[in-house]
Amino acid sequence: MENISLLRVAIFGGTHGNEMSGITLVNLWIKNGKEIQRKGVETKPFITNPRAVEKCTRYVDTDLNRAFTTENLSAPSGDDLPYEVKRAQQINEIFGPKGSPDAYDVIFDLHNTTSNMGCTLILESCMFVQLLRRLYVMQKAIAPDSCPVLLTEHPLLKYSTSRSVAKHPIGLEVGPQPQGVLRSNIFESMRVVLKHALDFIELFNEGLEFPPCSVDVFRVWDKMDYPRDTNGNIIAMVHPNLQDCDWEPLNPGDPMFQMFDGTTVRYEGVGTVYPTFINEAAYYEKQQAFVTTRRETLVAGAIKKA
DSSP: OEEEOOOEEEEEEOSSTTOHHHHHHHHHHHHOOGGGOBTTBEEEEEESOHHHHHHTSSOSSSOGGGOOOHHHHTSOOOTTSOHHHHHHHHHHHHHOOTTSTTSOSEEEEEEEOSSSOEEEEEESOGGGHHHHGGGHHHHHHTTTSOOOEEEOOBTTBOOOOGGGGSSEEEEEEEESOOTTOOOHHHHHHHHHHHHHHHHHHHHHHTTOOBOOEEEEEEEEEEEEOOOBOTTSOBOEEEOTTTTTOTTSOBOTTSEEEEETTSOEEEOOSSSOBEEESTTOGGGTTTTOSEEEEEEEEEEEOOEEEO
């Protein structure tokens, strides 16, 4: 049986300054944190990228959600550092240090996506699946909508996210919502999921033991770019049959892109995959049309408070 401590929790909003649900919720909770207070838990709401929030832009100099590398966190301070690298060092000092026993137990990092992903929970390691599945109440809370679990653990893909400072990082991605826009249904979905997550932590800290169970996850498999010409210009769009179909199966031979001349590019991979982050606006600069995932079931052992 795994023993886990969940006494210090942070809620991040504004890692990207134009993702409005998390920014609005965190600012509300900074003014009045009663809604997120739970017995036996220190909960801290925090705006991670205030300059980007002020400008309502994703970032100022570089993506804060990719800035928490060992190199950046250990870089000598100076005026020549990008703003987000300086901010990463400050966040690491407050909530870390990353990888240390003194780091916060849990960080919930709140994000919006322009993709049709619904409410998605993002894990960075299968080690934390042991705990996350016990947040089944989060999935039931938004029923009949689903709450997929995206596992970003991959030997060739490193994200260095802001939440990675914590011992147990959890991303919450809710969409579709345009950048710089606040939609009431997306706002409420995020709020409800956080409520039930904190309720679970309170029950866990009161000593409730959670028995073994199985965990269905979507593990990141590959990143797919748009077709491009020899100059690197995009020459196709996400195919209408794939657009807005996050988490639905994509089989070999299925339409994937539609060229500007109307011809179809079909998926030629081996076996069925489950795309997500389809046509995400923020990922055009990252040369990414969508992410493919493989669906798998993991077994999680029993857990209780340390």
